Amino acid sequence: MTVKKVKKAVIPAAGLGTRFLPATKAMPKEMLPIVDKPTIQYIIEEAVASGIEDILIVTGKGKRAIEDHFDSVPELEQTLIEKGKSEFLALVEETTNINIHFIRQSKPMGLGHAVLQAKAFVGDEPFVVMLGDDIVQAEVPCTRQLIEEYYKTERSIIGVQPVSREVTHRYGIVDLKESIAGGLHKVESFVEKPAPGTEPSNLAIMGRYLFTPQIFKFLETQKAGTGGEIQLTDAITRLNEMQNVFVYEFDGKRYDVGEKLGFIQTTLEFALNREDLREDVLKMMTQLIEEQTTVKITI
Template identity: 85%
Template structure:
């Protein structure tokens, strides 16, 4: 049977962003900018470049700024037209010419519960879940890579990459049963944040998933797990018992913008790559390092 085309994406964005307080007291963490672009916009752009046609963002209280960002602002657009600032007008219009929907997660009951809010939106179609804490730069967009694998396997695909042994306790880790190729693996089980030294592999789930709609059957009946929340990993484990789930080692560089040091590193790297900023940022970094060295020597 020919598989259905993957056209829909779900982006959970209801988290409180406590690691970035006080900045996230009034601003959604998804709107914190990498240089001059909100982190969530990088996720949206990846989805569009992957061929996704409809996007659902699952929000929560205090997240109205996300909706406003992807809405049109006629007053601003008119001012930019009048002042002949066509370059800025293009940047503004790029955020509005996308088919985006919103739904609110009324209670913070975990990632699995957030994805469950998309059931009516998804219907009986396969769909991708994209987490905003992970930005991936790749020649072929990460989500497109998962879609390509789905078109071969007609099964749910979890995006993974190797992490160091010290980092395995921070992620969901896959326990492999066998490998189809160097990058595509059948999964035996999933272990959420294993105790140091107990991880079954070093392949971590890194913010990109492609699911068949059957995942909702397990999310609806999933008992609360770690943190008394509905854990997506638990539902995937149950899905895997009835319908094979694959782990795919995607190509590309993944940036963790969900914690402070990763956010700073991403901002610096992206700024260095910019034609309009790269040289000046490079000089500034050298200046700051020299100043720091001189202070240490004193």
């Protein structure tokens, strides 16, 4: 039997973004820019580079700006054409030549509930879930790595990376059952944000999932868990009891743009990686460091 091709991606984007208030009072956190590109666009670009053909973004109230960003703006495009600004026109057009669909999560009932909204979109196909708080830079796109592992196993696969024990309480942590070749592991169970000192390993779920459609069977019957929400991790644990769920230690650098310090770090690193900004940013950072050092000495 031929393995079904992974063609669809689901991007949950219905969160309130409370960590970035007041900026997110009127602007979706997914639209906060890393230099000059919204964070969600990096996720979309990874999906496209991984061979994904259809993308569903699960939004909520106050998220209309996401839809507008990926829609065409004829007036802007015509103005850029008339002024001969082909470089900017290309930047605008690259956000519209993607097959993107939208659905609204009516109530903020958790990540598992958000993924459940994609059931009709997915049908009986395997699909990926990509969280917008995690940007991954890799030679082979992170999502593509998971897809390649799926073609070998034909089972759900979750992207993980090791973290320090001091921060395991912030993540979904994997209790390993058996290690296989090349960074692939079978899983005993998943623990959502374990209390410090109780973590079964330091392998943390990093915002990239590939599921068989059987996950919906468990999401539909999943009871509310931590925070009174439908937790995706709980449904994955139940799926793992029916068919093996694997985790894969993907290659690449993961950036956490879901909290302030990580967002600042990502912005600085991405700016330093751009030829048009690197020299000026380095000068600015050097000057700021010197100023801060002088202030401390003076005090």
